[in-house]
Amino acid sequence: MALAEGVETQPQPPASLAARLTDWARRRTGIKLSLVLGPGAFWLLVFFLIPLGVVLAYSFASRGAYGQVIWRLTLENYTRFFDWLYIRVFLVSVWIALLTTVICLVIGYPFAFVMARVPRRWRNALLVLVMVPFWTNFLVRTYAIMLLLRNEGLINSALRWLGVIEQPITMLFTTFAVVLGLVYGYLPFMILPLYASIEKFDFTLVEAAQDLGASTWQVFTRVLLPLTMPGVVAGSILVFIPSVGAFVTPDLLGGGKVVMIGNLIQQQFLTVRHWPFGSAVSFVLMAVVLVSTMAYFRVGGERRV
């Protein structure tokens, strides 16, 4: 990483002793900075950026007969992606991610609205209640959904016991199951930024709008929604990104019947062993993620981690 002067160093008049002292001080800050920044920069470079670079390089290579990588510059992995077979996987992923985002928004917006309007002492409790399931093991949570949805699961048993159905409804290994699992997994990602932006909203504006004769619906569409748009955009991006790249959820709840980009990548790396094509698909996924992140900053959302 590039190092330069630290904060402590001040420009000095060019007296030779003073100059040497500053030089020494600067080098010392340089050493200190490299000690403090070094480990992080090293780890980031060696175990994150370089691996990504290697994948990028692989995506332009070709595959030999036995799965080995042949270093011959080619675009065939990217052009191959335009096969209907893969485009379909891509479209299914984007569709599922969009559906998940919209459902999270429809559930999350009113939820965050209530959270921002309840008395202050309740808000933190609600916030913790939203966060707790979110921080539990994702695999286990997906498994919990599996237990509910399967043919011998609680929902089907209950419905059968009530006499509503005779044959179990197939819910597991469907698009419905995958979307449900993703909503379950990422709903808090939607609620938190929405809550942050609705909480900042000045509710006297509602009164102002009503005094000017606006209906509740008009207040919502013309005042509240536009002013909380940063929250809507941030939440949507935060849900869309992990959904479109999901692997565990479609793997367990889709059971091979619903294939998303994540499953395609896994297949190419572990089963088919076509690493160059898998790498190209990974970079297509990265591109989707980066484009949506950039769109988020363009729309004017705030930086929030």
Place this chain on the structure above:
Amino acid sequence: MSTTATTAPRTAPLATRRRWRLKPGWLVLNSNVLLTFLFLYAPIVILVIFSFNASRQQAVWVGFTVEWYEQMMRDERVIAAAKNSLIIALVSTAVSTVIGTLTALALDRFRFRAKTAFEGAMYLPIIVPEIVMAISLLVFFNTTFNLLDRWLGLTLKFGLGTITIAHIAFSFPFVAVVVRARLADFDRTLEQAAQDLGANEWQTFRYVTLPLLMPGILAGALLAFTLSIDDFVITFFNAGIGATTLPLEIYGRIRRGITPEVNALSAVLLLASIALVLGSALLQRRR
């Protein structure tokens, strides 16, 4: 709609606020909140309840038992996986806490060229899809190991080492973010006071800065520990043959079929991560 407005000028904002709040819409809004909480909690609560169910079929409640927990504790594969998970989590937490704290200090206390670029790169592991990070490390380790084997005759294999390195790579940025948040509202005058009283730079850091940062560092460490214990995707691609962690063990068993032992194991992991997160939240709140 505005008939009231023409007959009686409203002066009290309280009245209008009440009107807004008493809309029948609030019934819908509140039931949405209740249903959402039900949706968030029912599946995990049911999972925990049924891990105590005496029936193998699970769909119906037969009676209370801790048999599955006992079986799980006696299962050698589970014990080995738990041991691996703990070793990986402890090592990766220790390393990523140190690296993350140092990185936070560097970003807060120093100016350097390419700082914005570095910050951007540091957030990347948080944004990049897990599966992409997983396969990029797989490809990287594989390529490096091949080259080392060819050039130096050094044989390295996937296992606990690769998993630990991968876990550090995705968790230290989280530690850095948490510690940096604490540095943001750090009172620098305390450090100046210590130095005025004759403390050198190291003493100031050791006896003033570090203790004050400690809650943030601990919160970051707990977060790193949770991320490591819970991680499935990145571990799955970088474990190689033979090294299993708890999530890998659970996944393998789910793929083979649903059994009550998996429920017990899942329940344990679930409660462990809830405890860790609540601990982290409490630490972060303490000033």
